[in-house]
Amino acid sequence: MNTFTEFKDNHLKTIIEDLLSQAGITINGHQPYDIQVYNQQLYSRIIQQGSLGLGESYMDGWWDCERLDIFFYKILRAKIDQKMPNNLKNIIRFAINRFRNFQTKKRAWMVGEEHYDLGNDLFSLMLDPSMQYSCAYWKDATNLEQAQQQKLDLICQKLDLKPGMRLLDIGCGWGGLAEYAAKNYQVSVTGITISKEQQKLAKERCKSLDVEILLTDYRDLHDQFDRIVSIGMFEHVGPKNYETYFKVVQRNLKSEGIFLLHTIGSNSTMVNADPWTSKYIFPNGCLPSIENIAHYSSGKFIMEDWHNFGADYDLTLSAWHNRFIQIWPQIESNYSARFKRMFTYYLNACAGAFRARDLQLWQIVFSPNGKEGGIRVPR
Numbered sequence: 001m002n003t004f005t006e007f008k009d010n011h012l013k014t015i016i017e018d019l020l021s022q023a024g025i026t027i028n029g030h031q032p033y034d035i036q037v038y039n040q041q042l043y044s045r046i047i048q049q050g051s052l053g054l055g056e057s058y059m060d061g062w063w064d065c066e067r068l069d070i071f072f073y074k075i076l077r078a079k080i081d082q083k084m085p086n087n088l089k090n091i092i093r094f095a096i097n098r099f100r101n102f103q104t105k106k107r108a109w110m111v112g113e114e115h116y117d118l119g120n121d122l123f124s125l126m127l128d129p130s131m132q133y134s135c136a137y138w139k140d141a142t143n144l145e146q147a148q149q150q151k152l153d154l155i156c157q158k159l160d161l162k163p164g165m166r167l168l169d170i171g172c173g174w175g176g177l178a179e180y181a182a183k184n185y186q187v188s189v190t191g192i193t194i195s196k197e198q199q200k201l202a203k204e205r206c207k208s209l210d211v212e213i214l215l216t217d218y219r220d221l222h223d224q225f226d227r228i229v230s231i232g233m234f235e236h237v238g239p240k241n242y243e244t245y246f247k248v249v250q251r252n253l254k255s256e257g258i259f260l261l262h263t264i265g266s267n268s269t270m271v272n273a274d275p276w277t278s279k280y281i282f283p284n285g286c287l288p289s290i291e292n293i294a295h296y297s298s299g300k301f302i303m304e305d306w307h308n309f310g311a312d313y314d315l316t317l318s319a320w321h322n323r324f325i326q327i328w329p330q331i332e333s334n335y336s337a338r339f340k341r342m343f344t345y346y347l348n349a350c351a352g353a354f355r356a357r358d359l360q361l362w363q364i365v366f367s368p369n370g371k372e373g374g375i376r377v378p379r
Contacts, residue, residue: 012043023078033070037063050084055276059341072352120197125327126320130176134232135313135361144319152180155229157378158365159258161185165226168252170218171233175202182209192216219244221252228253234263238286242296250300255368263288265360281346301366305377310360317351
């Protein structure tokens with residue numbers, strides 16, 4: 001290594017060191033949230049590539065951290081991410097996202113193919129028996145299965161489901177809610193997904209029930225339902241399509257119906273997603289803000305209730321990570337060691353973000369015209 005390169009690397013290390021110290025994190029320290037650096041090029045990679053460089057360098061084994069969840073909690077709580085210098089790639093990506101629709105009908109299928117079709121072996125073992133891949137409700141729960149069952153029942157109660165009603169589940173996943181609602185509330189359910197693997201499993205689990213699972217894009221729906229629900233799908237819609245999304249719900253919901261939107265939310269309005277998450281986990285995703293939802297639902301729906309239990313996603317993600325580590329020996333022959341690091345990074349980074357209250361989880365209840373006397377919503 002020449003003198004100039006060594007000087008540059010030391011200078012960049014000092015920058016990163018100073019930023020991390022503001023969060024109480026030490027490079028090669030002894031706390032479980034301290035990072036252990038194995039490649040000195042890490043610092044220039046982070047400065048040049050930002051979030052993408054941090055995540056990919058972890059996947060490449062350039063650094064480690066015993067408790068990634070605490071590391072990200074401390075980083076985000078201290079707002080270190082806001083103090084990082086902007087890099088050219090992120091600036092260009094931000095500019096492109098303002099004008100390009102990354103969630104067209106053609107591109108929308110990418111997230112199904114690249115994430116939800118990873119393999120039912122992974123998700124069936126990592127998730128609870130109902131295979132809920134969204135935030136659980138931990139109010140009175142002591143384990144993941146209880147918390148997910150409580151979430152499902154909370155949704156059904158908020159929708160005020162009655163026997164014989166028609167329920168549309170936009171982004172039905174592996175059919176957990178469809179099965180629960182049909183069994184426990186005697187409703188007829190139509191679920192839609194853009195994942196072939198999800199459709200296959202959902203149809204199997206619901207084959208004896210009044211449930212139909214369709215492989216289709218939400219924009220192709222033309223029907224009438226008493227109730228509509230969308231869980232963990234709105235994050236994939238994208239700002240360019242928010243207007244269309246709410247119009248689709250509006251045209252498919254009866255005038256006396258109820259619509260429940262369950263989505264991760266951002267504290268600020270943005271048009272670009274985290275570069276690492278977008279590349280490796282949820283292609284073309286973007287988190288909505290309160291402003292987004294209020295603006296695009298305005299004139300179409302009355303907001304009856306807004307419930308935030310984002311802190312429960314920390315518990316959910318931590319439970320998933322624990323199960324992922326436990327089941328890894330059963331599935332490792334189907335995946336690479338780099339995939340394991342990627343998925344570990346994803347689950348823990350997200351847990352830290354929800355713990356720091358950098359991300360939220362909202363359940364919002366809408367009606368087309370406002371329910372007379374209002375809606376008494378359970379908690």
